[in-house]
Amino acid sequence: MGAYVVRRLGESLLILLGISLVTFALLYLVPADPERQIAGRSATAETVANIRAQLGLDQPFHIQYARYLGNLLQGDLGRSYLQRTEVSELIAARMPATLLLMLAAIVVELILGLTIGAIAALKRNSAVDQSLMVFSFVTISAPQFVVGILLLYVFAVQLGWFPIGGYGTLAHLVLPAITIGLLGTGWYSRMMRSSMIDVLAQDYVRTARAKGLGKLRIIFRHVAPNAILPIIAMIGIDIGLFMSGIVVVESVFGWPGIGQLAWQAIQRVDIPIIMGVTLVSACFIVLGNLLADLIAPLVDPRIKLK
């Protein structure tokens, strides 16, 4: 187990290095001329050249990349071109909001997804099952931008139950968490349904029934726990999925997380921020996957780590 973790961490570092190289190269190729953005529209060619040199943008690609990596190892993500603030400071300020939103979204998708999946499995092939599966299909396919605006309009503007965007209280959290959570709800309900159906067909369930146990007791003691276990392992992968969702959802709800930061930076081609957010998200995805792989054998001893 220990050796496995060490090897996987080593692999993760290589993956992150690869991601940093590809992102850096892509941003290098974008014809955005950060020095011109900084210098402003009234600057002379001299000023532009001066800033270019100060930022080291006149150096060849490999030198620029090596410098970036060197700073990165010291925990320095550079300064934003437009905000002129340390990127690490900007990300750190926004990280709590994103983590809170992710956590809340996981709670939402687990509660909704598992409940819907379980009901569908128990009512298999009924009208209830079919409508729940249609619902889950809709939540998977609906664009989060549309879902977000819709929820905002109905529950915040029309009904006034929640604040219209923003951050701070539990009430602010509900709508964005549901918007992100709904996507996972669709996946989880489908997985839960098939997992439940598998478990329901197991011998030990038949035995339990034969023993004369009550229906609810069978479901809650024997079926649900066993059906949920393989799904828990998926949460790690979810974290990666969320990373793409938060960019849109945070912008719609004015949620001050790193997704919103990324979206602003992309629009303004603020390269140090784009780099920083990409690397941090990549860390999340890599760690999430690692977590998923580590949890899997714990919940299902049939899986062995090699």
Place this chain on the structure above:
Amino acid sequence: MRKTFLTSVLALGTAVGPALAQDFTEAKQGGSMIVTYKDDVSTLDPAIGYDWQNWSMIKSLFDGLMDYEPGTTVLKKDLAEDYTISEDGTVYTFKLREGVKFHNGREMTAEDVKYSLDRVTNPETQSPGAGFFGSIEGYDAMAAGEADSLSGVTVIDPYTVEIKLSRPDATFLHVMAINFSSIVPKEVVEEFGPDFGKNPVGTGAFYLEDWTLGQSLTFARNTDYWNEGLPKLDQITFEIGLEPIVALLRLQQGQADIPGDGIPPAKFLEVTEDPAFKDFVIEGGQLHTGYITMNVNMPPFDNVKVRQAVNMAINKDRAVRIINGRAVPANQPLPPTMPGYAPDYEGYPYDPEAAKALLAEAGFPDGFETELYVYNTDPNPRIAQSFQQDLAAIGIKAEIRSLAQANVIAAGGEPDQAPMIWSGGMAWIADFPDPSNFYGPILGCDGAVQGGWNWSWYCNEELDAAADAADAMTDPAMAEEREAAWRDIYLKIMEDAPWVPVFNEQRFTMRSAKLGGPDSIFVDPVHVPVNYDFVYSTDVQ
């Protein structure tokens, strides 16, 4: 359309009148407001901040030697109590107000003026506004990194500073009013270094009380402010990260007072027709022109007849309709609120038949193929499609290249890449209300360089000389002559037709019922977007 425009100009004009002054002197201080914005506030360092959002925030935190009357483009003295200009127009002597204090309690003196000008022109500061100070003696040595102080700026005594210019510059007082020349305290700048923009300290009407990155900023009233009776509000909260549509919903629910990014186009008609809100919608002109550039070095646009033909082919009224009438059609580079605008000039008529004939005369009876670059956010691609149709009607097949803003700007700065560019979303908004500000970087030879903003690469040395001559008329008595000189320059440019001036955008914003103050300060032409110092709260009246 013409009528809408006239009323707004009248509003702008009357705003200077006595009614306004009364409003301000009588309004009591107190209360607060919430202003919303979509993007993070980038920096509050006056040497660096150069965007829509931080422009008037910086003006509220800092002061310069000069400023403008609220809601107008009329210069007034600010930290300068008085000034004299030498006869040849090259020496400005400013007498400073005494007893003005920075937010840290220290008195502001002439040394601070000198330090601030040295700082903004020092290449290490990387100020996007450094170029504005080019007429001060010693600027070139600073820009080249050969000096660490402007030789032309001298401290005479603690309240007197003398600025020598290397050439007469009629725009110099405007330069002293621009954010980049705000007075900053040396000790605070040195304490925070590059983070001064997050810890700004000035002499302004408000001070920065709190800044929660990505969420909000709080400005509180500077109770020690030298200009008694100002500002009116005790507190301003800027809430960050709200999409304009969400911001508007909040305002309608009473959860915000000003949508800083204005009324989103998609909601425009709904809001202006809603009886509950239409009285709180405010329209204002701005120093803006939207235009199509034609690269005069790239055939066939090197032929003046082709450029004139395109000028006659573009249906400007339709472009205005696309943005719900939030603009007035333009026929010259200068916007109507700018001194030097030629009200009698009729421009090129919209006449596709004549355009076709002119194109045939130029040797292109069957038209040609070209590319139109455009910034890829709505409504710009839709406007470009409208131009595409107009051009097709006279036989020109224009392919639309819709790109990110930075990429369009980069393409325009290359000598032979973008034959045509629609300026929407990137268009020139004047830095200060003087006709010269629409020339140098965007129509003069200085801007026609790689990485420059003169995307039509138009360079007429005769006009450059005329521009220099006009800017040498520093005597206030020659103001009218100077304005006429500039008017001529822009009309000559129209003969060569490097641009199709399309429209001048109007600004539309809203305020909540709890805010007071003349409309003009909510769409201030200089303190963009809102002159925060003069807004008052009706709650405390």
